[in-house]
Amino acid sequence: MSARTVKGQSADQLCDALAAFSRQMYERGWMPGTSGNISARLPGTDDRALITASGRDKGELTAQDMVVVHAATGEVVEPTTLRASAETSIHTALYRATDAQAVIHVHSPYATAVACRAGQANRPTLLRLERFELLKGLGLADPAGTEMPVFPNWAEVPRIAAHVADHYGQTSNAPPALLIADHGITAWGKDLAQARNRLECLESICQVLTINGVGIHTRDI
Numbered sequence: 001m002s003a004r005t006v007k008g009q010s011a012d013q014l015c016d017a018l019a020a021f022s023r024q025m026y027e028r029g030w031m032p033g034t035s036g037n038i039s040a041r042l043p044g045t046d047d048r049a050l051i052t053a054s055g056r057d058k059g060e061l062t063a064q065d066m067v068v069v070h071a072a073t074g075e076v077v078e079p080t081t082l083r084a085s086a087e088t089s090i091h092t093a094l095y096r097a098t099d100a101q102a103v104i105h106v107h108s109p110y111a112t113a114v115a116c117r118a119g120q121a122n123r124p125t126l127l128r129l130e131r132f133e134l135l136k137g138l139g140l141a142d143p144a145g146t147e148m149p150v151f152p153n154w155a156e157v158p159r160i161a162a163h164v165a166d167h168y169g170q171t172s173n174a175p176p177a178l179l180i181a182d183h184g185i186t187a188w189g190k191d192l193a194q195a196r197n198r199l200e201c202l203e204s205i206c207q208v209l210t211i212n213g214v215g216i217h218t219r220d221i
């Protein structure tokens with residue numbers, strides 16, 4: 001059984017949209033192999049979200065590969081033989097701590113390169129982003145600058161999720177995106193298209209940051 005067992009056209013459409021976005025990210029080289037995951041709150045429900053199943057080839061994802069979970073806890077709501085993404089706890093931390101309606105995690109090359117350089121193995125850091133015109137694409141209260149958190153890539157994913165919940169629970173002007181050291185980037189928005197647009201802006205900013213001579217400035221949280 002899959003998320004298709006949830007009654008209603010909106011659930012069907014959202015399953016299709018998650019699969020389509022996933023295939024698009026794969027085509028761009030942002031979800032190599034089975035990497036990356038996508039979720040969205042299920043319209044018409046207070047507390048449910050759809051998330052991609054774990055370990056699936058993201059270039060071949062279909063609407064059948066979605067799992068219905070509790071948006072706040074990640075508990076699987078609809079019985080299924082599929083396993084929800086191994087990184088579900090990061091998505092649910094964001095649904096609890098922010099106004100995110102959709103969350104996309106990718107291993108895009110430039111953001112991952114910056115996450116390797118800016119991150120630390122055992123403590124969160126903040127990456128300073130300022131002056132880039134594309135910061136306006138993030139919907140920041142102050143587009144002049146922001147600090148994007150970079151969390152350690154703990155093997156126990158709930159440990160990453162705990163950092164995420166702490167940071168976004170306490171930081172009112174944080175950007176709608178985060179990096180995981182040596183791993184990748186996650187962005188969110190009011191819907192999948194806005195989350196994807198924000199990823200595009202940040203991947204482009206990270207491309208510039210990887211050019212020789214452009215400095216990467218970080219500080220400990």
Ligand SMILES: CSC[C@@H](O)[C@@H](O)C(=O)COP(=O)(O)O
Pocket residue numbers: 032033034035036037052053054055056084085086087105
């Ligand atoms: C191809 S390994 C990548 C995974 O370890 C993970 O980082 C990832 O992005 C996908 O995990 P998944 O459980 O399929 O949602």
Ligand SMILES: [Zn+2]
Pocket residue numbers: 035036105106107183184
């Ligand atoms: Zn990942």
